[in-house]
Amino acid sequence: MAGRGFGPAYVKRTIRMNSVRKGLLGGSRFWLAIFGLGYVARWSGKVTKRGEMPIRFSEPLQPGEELVIRHTADQRGPD
Numbered sequence: 001m002a003g004r005g006f007g008p009a010y011v012k013r014t015i016r017m018n019s020v021r022k023g024l025l026g027g028s029r030f031w032l033a034i035f036g037l038g039y040v041a042r043w044s045g046k047v048t049k050r051g052e053m054p055i056r057f058s059e060p061l062q063p064g065e066e067l068v069i070r071h072t073a074d075q076r077g078p079d
Contacts, residue, residue, distance in 0.1 A: 016038060023031030061067060 019031045019035035019038060022028045023035040
């Protein structure tokens with residue numbers, strides 16, 4: 001087991017696997033509650049992501065066309 005530590009990722013994975021094995025498959029109410037809390041936590045983390053969404057623009061360029069991307073400090077837009 002070289003390279004495996006007891007860091008946060010290992011602990012999360014162990015808890016998640018125990019909650020599935022002992023809660024969903026084994027019927028333990030405690031581990032089933034842990035599974036539910038973990039599922040809600042993961043879901044809420046995805047739903048409440050902070051920050052700006054990336055801008056995606058897709059249009060094929062024809063031969064000889066080019067795309068110019070510029071950034072200006074003034075983000076107010078036209079007056």
